[in-house]
Amino acid sequence: MLIQLAENVWKINEDSNCYIIKLNAKQENKIVIIDSCPRICRNKVEGQFKQIADVRDVKIVLFTHFHYDHIGNFDMFPNATFYASKDEIDFFKKDAFGAVLDKKIASDFTELLKENKLQPISKIKKFLADNSIVSFGAPGHTAGSTLFLYKKHKILFTGDTYFGDSYYGRTDLPSSLPGKMPQTLKMLKDIPHNILCGGHDYV
Ligand SMILES: [Zn+2]
Numbered sequence: 001m002l003i004q005l006a007e008n009v010w011k012i013n014e015d016s017n018c019y020i021i022k023l024n025a026k027q028e029n030k031i032v033i034i035d036s037c038p039r040i041c042r043n044k045v046e047g048q049f050k051q052i053a054d055v056r057d058v059k060i061v062l063f064t065h066f067h068y069d070h071i072g073n074f075d076m077f078p079n080a081t082f083y084a085s086k087d088e089i090d091f092f093k094k095d096a097f098g099a100v101l102d103k104k105i106a107s108d109f110t111e112l113l114k115e116n117k118l119q120p121i122s123k124i125k126k127f128l129a130d131n132s133i134v135s136f137g138a139p140g141h142t143a144g145s146t147l148f149l150y151k152k153h154k155i156l157f158t159g160d161t162y163f164g165d166s167y168y169g170r171t172d173l174p175s176s177l178p179g180k181m182p183q184t185l186k187m188l189k190d191i192p193h194n195i196l197c198g199g200h201d202y203v
Contacts (some may be wrong), residue, residue, distance in 0.1 A: 002048040006153040012048045014041035016069045016200050019157055020052050023131045033061045034148055034157050039072035046076060064159025064199060065142040066092055068102035071109060082112055085137055086120040088144025091175045098174030140181035141169035149191055156193035163198035
């Protein structure tokens with residue numbers, strides 16, 4: 001299902017959520033994607049994505065974390081570089097399956113490292129800041145989970161850290177840091193936002 005959230009911001013909801021932000025409507029190639037839905041939903045996601053933009057124009061894909069149901073369609077974007085927190089990338093290098101929870105997708109995703117297409121968010125922090133996007137480290141659900149705030153519309157993208165209504169992500173997975181979750185949730189609630197966009201529509 002394709003839903004418009006604000007001017008130039010859309011959500012594709014297919015099991016998990018893929019978010020599309022067109023930073024400048026006049027420049028078609030200035031598009032930022034947050035997460036990419038599970039691979040099993042590929043055809044539906046691709047079909048809906050085409051209504052908004054050309055996958056070849058996407059240069060920047062941000063990941064809240066590396067679970068298979070969020071990175072599954074990374075290979076839909078042939079010209080993109082992919083960004084996640086350094087902690088998420090470091091854990092992936094140590095334990096690809098533990099970071100992704102799917103053998104095939106973990107193995108495909110490893111190719112990005114070899115091609116230098118998987119980079120820490122710090123590499124584009126300035127570009128994001130110039131375009132009204134801020135990232136926050138949010139350890140808990142995974143060690144390197146990240147929240148993204150699109151300040152222009154005060155939209156907070158939370159991945160699996162928080163789904164709203166006191167419903168938060170599991171903290172018993174291989175890279176989870178359950179001890180950090182309370183502090184992360186407190187930080188999240190202190191970030192001023194009008195729209196909360198979770199990784200899944202569980203609420
Ligand atoms: Zn997850």
